[in-house]
Amino acid sequence: MMTETSVRQRRGPLHGVRVLDLSRVLAGPFCSLILADLGAEVIKVEEIDDGDQTRTIPPFVGGESHYFLAINRNKRSVALDARTDRGRALLLELAKRCDIVLENFRPGVMERLGLGYETLKTLKPGLIVCSISGFGANNSMSAKPSFDLVTQALSGVMSINGYADGTPTKLGLPLGDIGGGVWAAIGVLAALNERNATGQGAHIDLSLLEGLMGFLGYLAEIYFVTGESPGRMGNSHHNIVPYGLMPVKDGHIVLALHVGSFWRNFCRAIDREDLITDARFRTVKDRHANRGELEQQIEAIMRTKTVAQWQQILDAADVPHGAVNSIGEAVSQPIVRERGFVREVQHPRAGVVKVLGNPLRFDGHSERSPVEPPPLLGQHTREVLGTLLGLESADIDRLVADKIIAEPARAARQE
Known part of the structure; x- marks a missing residue:
């Protein structure tokens, strides 16, 4: 044997x-x-x-x-x-x-x-x-x-x-x-x-x-609650704004401002504290209702700096963000090593x-x-x-x- x-x-x-x-x-x-x-x-x-x-x-x-x-x-x-x-x-x-x-x-x-x-x-x-x-x-x-x-x-x-x-x-x-x-x-x-x-x-x-x-999670629940199927949003979120891919001076970066504290941190980081108290953008519901106007303002600001510059600013402000890596960049990034x-x-x-x-x-x-x-x-x-x-x-x-x-x-x- x-x-x-x-x-x-x-x-x-x-x-x-x-x-x-x-x-x-x-x-x-x-x-x-x-x-x-x-x-x-x-x-x-x-x-x-x-x-x-x-x-x-x-x-x-x-x-x-x-x-x-x-x-x-x-x-x-x-x-x-x-x-x-x-x-x-x-x-x-x-x-x-x-x-x-x-x-x-x-x-x-x-x-x-x-x-x-x-x-x-x-x-x-x-x-x-x-x-x-x-x-x-x-x-x-x-x-x-x-x-x-x-x-x-x-x-x-x-x-x-x-x-x-x-x-x-x-x-x-x-x-x-x-x-x-x-x-x-x-x-x-x-x-x-x-x-x-x-x-x-x-x-x-x-x-x-x-x-x-x-x-599907909450996406199926949108249908169950409203009777309407959620559609395609590209790189944006169905309900959270801003949350998605943003064009910057030399490429793109993602922002994930899912909760109020991160939204407020972001406003301070971009030197727009006025947005925190603006009635159009005060709550998640408000920002969703005025998505187009808010995204237009944010995109204009984001285009003024490079990925590296925004990473430094957003890191200091504790804002969830990330550069868009290729597969090669992802497996080679410092945290993975x-x-x-x-x-x-x-x-x-x-x-x-x-x-x-x-x-x-x-x-x-x-x-x-x-x-x-x-x-x-x-x-x-x-x-x-x-x-x-x-x-x-x-x-x-x-x-x-x-x-x-x-x-x-x-x-x-x-x-």
């Missing part, structure tokens, strides 16, 4: 939790990324030939996709053909040894594969299964395909993004999928807490449409690769705990099947020969 090739260091509060991740692309893998960053052991199961679809998306470094590298650190990869009887049997055995199973097939696919919740529950009553799909299970749209862009369109999010005189615009971030991953992580952690109390597992049905709509949020990993093919770190910091856990590189396709197949299932090396060799499972050498020949 094989033994662990290395001792996995305790990396976070979820140490000891094991996740079987059957999901692909973004929503499910983003959930398992959160769990892995928190210390869970994540076993990512991939198809034996091509693996996760994100492995094929350019640009590449050392033959590895930027997309896959971005969301699969701290995970182990097992390449396995679940469509075969022996592959399915291996999956079921792995599930018995895990706490959580993640999947993002369309509803019904897991049942057709012989991996449905009732089957898994029989094998291990305490298992937590999270099923992520575009529209959730058991409804008129369950069988429809969906991706992030479809979710953004149907959720109403695109209708409020962009300028009033322009077309509906998708978000720059794939928030439908990423948000789904966040909701999934919340769901499985809640189910873990429930299991600690009752000993029972759970099946979580997560609709990505509802997940993104769950972020100061907190060590960008990490470096040594990848077996791509060499030294930079990845984003975990934004959650827990007292008592090292902020500089090791980050494992995103895995090669099937990199840990032999280790996981040997360690968890007790398979001998000869048994694993036969499974490789029969194309039930795969290792990196086979994956390389498929490229």
